[in-house]
Amino acid sequence: MLGHPVAGASWEGFVIETLIAAAPAGTQANFYRTAAGAEIDLLLTPPGDRPWAIEIKRSLTPKVEKGFYLACEDIEPARRIVVYPGAENFPLRESVEAMALKSASQALLDLS
16 A cells, blocks of 8 residues: 555645644644745744744655755744654754654644
8 A cells, every 4th residue: 555656645645634733723834835846845834933844754764855955945944844654753964853743743732
């Protein structure tokens, strides 16, 4: 099943729905993409706070593309997170955190 072509899109949709549900009331959810290709899968902006840039990867060894870093330069988010299907949290380069979905959800719940 994980080899099916829609597995990645299905995971992405599940993560987006889960994180929006965990976010505080009034949080704005957006997708960010520039004409040059800079992209952020999910931009969550809690009330009165700077946005969180969230990239979603189905891989257990998540890698962030150049477009995410370029988008973060534009947005200057409070947090840079890659949600992946693993259980551990660990740092990536340039202040990006790889986080399990459970941890990312809890971080949003803690804002409430």
